[in-house]
Amino acid sequence: MRLGELGTHDEMSIGVKMLDCDHRQQFETIFELQDLIASGGGRGRIGSLLRRLERFTRAHFALEEEMMEATNYPGLKGHVFGHRQIAEHLQALVVFHDRGALHLVPGSLDFLTVGHMNHVEHDDLSYGLWLDRPTEMGGRRDQGLRT
Numbered sequence: 001m002r003l004g005e006l007g008t009h010d011e012m013s014i015g016v017k018m019l020d021c022d023h024r025q026q027f028e029t030i031f032e033l034q035d036l037i038a039s040g041g042g043r044g045r046i047g048s049l050l051r052r053l054e055r056f057t058r059a060h061f062a063l064e065e066e067m068m069e070a071t072n073y074p075g076l077k078g079h080v081f082g083h084r085q086i087a088e089h090l091q092a093l094v095v096f097h098d099r100g101a102l103h104l105v106p107g108s109l110d111f112l113t114v115g116h117m118n119h120v121e122h123d124d125l126s127y128g129l130w131l132d133r134p135t136e137m138g139g140r141r142d143q144g145l146r147t
């Protein structure tokens with residue numbers, strides 16, 4: 001499953017450049033993994049991409065949560081719960097792969113793509129829209145705060 005099949009990246013923008021860049025990078029790593037699996041790529045390379053994705057995603061979640069805390073986002077608690085679930089999935093993939101207990105075939109990681117897409121298009125977008133609420137409601141619209 002590729003981004004083209006899910007919609008363009010612009011359609012997935014949450015309106016926060018720094019986070020949009022991270023999301024793009026996450027998807028690119030997932031697609032690289034899927035291509036590698038489809039072409040029968042080596043175990044070592046797959047393991048290193050899985051670890052890269054896990055590390056990058058944890059750093060991205062930490063940044064997002066820091067931004068939400070700094071802006072007093074009311075949806076922070078629920079959002080953090082979603083992050084924990086995704087992070088645990090990724091960690092499980094890394095652990096099982098390291099143990100040689102992960103049998104990956106083309107399509108095995110589609111759930112990752114769908115999980116990330118759902119999180120970005122719903123949870124992350126809710127934050128972007130909340131940030132962008134009208135100034136009179138405490139939002140940053142027209143304040144030049146769009147990052």
Ligand SMILES: [Fe+2]
Pocket residue numbers: 061064079083119123124
């Ligand atoms: Fe998020």
Ligand SMILES: [Fe+2]
Pocket residue numbers: 019023060064120124
């Ligand atoms: Fe995100």
